Amino acid sequence: MVTYPGAQEFLPDTLDLPSLAAASRGCRGCDLYKAAERTVFGAGSDEARMLLVGEQPGDQEDRAGEPFVGPAGRLLDKALEDAGIDRGTVYVTNAVKHFRFERAANGKRRIHKKPSGGQIAACRPWLLAELDTVRPDVVVCLGATAAQALLGKDFKLTEHRGEVLRLDEELRSSHDPAVLATIHPSAILRARSNRDDALRSLVGDLQRAASLR
Template sequence: MYRVSLSADDDFEGWRDAARALAVSQIPASDIVWSVGSGGSDLFGDQPVPAANPLAGFGVPKPFIDLAQSAILHSDPERFSLLYAVLLRVRSQPSDMQDRADPLLRRVEMLAKAVRRDIHKMRAFVRFREVEDTGKTEKRYVAWFEPEHHIVRRNAGFFVRRFANMHWSILTPELSIHWDGERLQESPGAERGDAPSEDPVEDIWKGYYAAIFNPARLKVGAMLSEMPKKYWRNLPEASMIPNLIAGAQAREANMIAASPKPSAPPPTRAATPGDNAQGAWEALRADAMGCTRCHLHLLGTQTVFGEGPIGARLMIIGEQPGDQEDLAGRPFVGPAGKVFDAALEQAGIDRARVYLTNAVKHFKHELRGKRRIHQTPQTAEIQACRWWLQQETEIIRPRITLALGATAARAMIGKTVTIGKTRGAPIILENGGEGWVTVHPSYLLRIPDAAKAAEERERFVEDLRNVRERLEAA
């Protein structure tokens, strides 16, 4: 038997190095014992892990790496062995990664899904409370959280980025992390009593939460699915939820009785002082910064959210951020963005009056040396991100939405369409608005023939003019 002792429960690098050496030597999964820490000794003695041959070729599909990095954080003690078994299979048959009916692969994917959900829950339900830090001028904040899996180190970067200017600690039973504004440090696990149980500011938060609680939109089942009761004891607003639910029906009836009976609503509306559309958009954008709906959040530098005036009459959707957009955090600022800006100017459209966004909010790419090469998003990734696009559309309420390219068109309409068949004609969308489809400006950059490229650019500008004229006529 071969025994592999990993340094920690989330030691992906240690597992990867050992698995590579064992797989090259064609050691079956049944002959390996995986443990964390010093571990024990097998009854019949353990053999050392064979040294990896640096000249031996070793390749696995990229989706397997993404899957393994998540699944290895699960609390299931069999995860190391399961991943190794999948590794042996896909190394010889890479196409097996596409076999969603395979029981072994499905089991590992369920582990990864549970880990991603736990990461999301930690980001959603950590609540910091202020504590006195003797001798320190900076305020310090402490939170308590009980993750189901080994996700604390993986999630640390999110909290460093989100709360970079705060001094904070997150205490968990297994591991605690601390940020002093410059360095991230770790310490052993803690107990719930080590974290503060209340904060004077919470009374203000509770009052705000009660004020924004909308009984007309209450769905208890959905709420419990997204916010299970086991998290309630760490949330200051949780003590109010039972009473708010109990009084929801009466409050809803009062809201209906007190609401005015307006005539038909206008097709669009602009944000005005006192309107909460701006606040809703800001909250949505902040939430999207921590999106983990698909694995692309592990690739991109950051979420690239939409930008533009709230209440814009025209929304334009691209495919996804490119390399420069990913670094800048803004849509349409790279080479395709320059082509796009020039076409907008020729068509007489002011970019500052347009809401610009993408169907997919993270940069999907593969590394080739130091270059990050664009990859087209797949159906599952488009669908995972479509929720954000729908929320943007609900807040902006554009009269016309223009999709640039097939990916954007799929996200806008909800099904696969071809540019040739849908280009140049209005489409009635689910929200009652009007949709149009044209090519993506990056397509214009890829046309090798100069005459053909000029022709297609003029056609692209003409599509933009048609949209502008449609808005003016409306």
């Protein structure tokens, strides 16, 4: 695994969301900033009781500079609405703040590529700073990458989805929220069948998470 300098040295002295977001734009903790359009930091209130973590921004998020504004974000909005959760009351972010992609054969379309373990580790200080600043009651990990960033690289979503868990021991600080892992909305979009069932299962997991607040 390639190791990177990491984001730690780029964190601001003052840990509030505006300062973190501004500082993240200058992060050179790994190599993803070189190809991405911009840093995509989290969005939401610093008083949110629920924090949602995805894998990384996608093509539309990279262009807009905001998390969960593309197709997966719109599906997440629907799932939150169906679960009775106002998106305005939650904080949404990603484990990695830059879009990792590869070019399609025609050189035009940018295709999502999963971030490496080294890139996830390098970006983790931003995620931990968000957790320490927002201090949510519950964290929802959307997908395996987000879960592994907070629960350990050996975490298996298929075995522990929907369980109430705690942060990886090495990542715990004075704040120790409940953690629940579920599927990423993009997994529903990629499914060739049973999308309605998959959406209902995501809604159920979100409702379970909301009951922990």
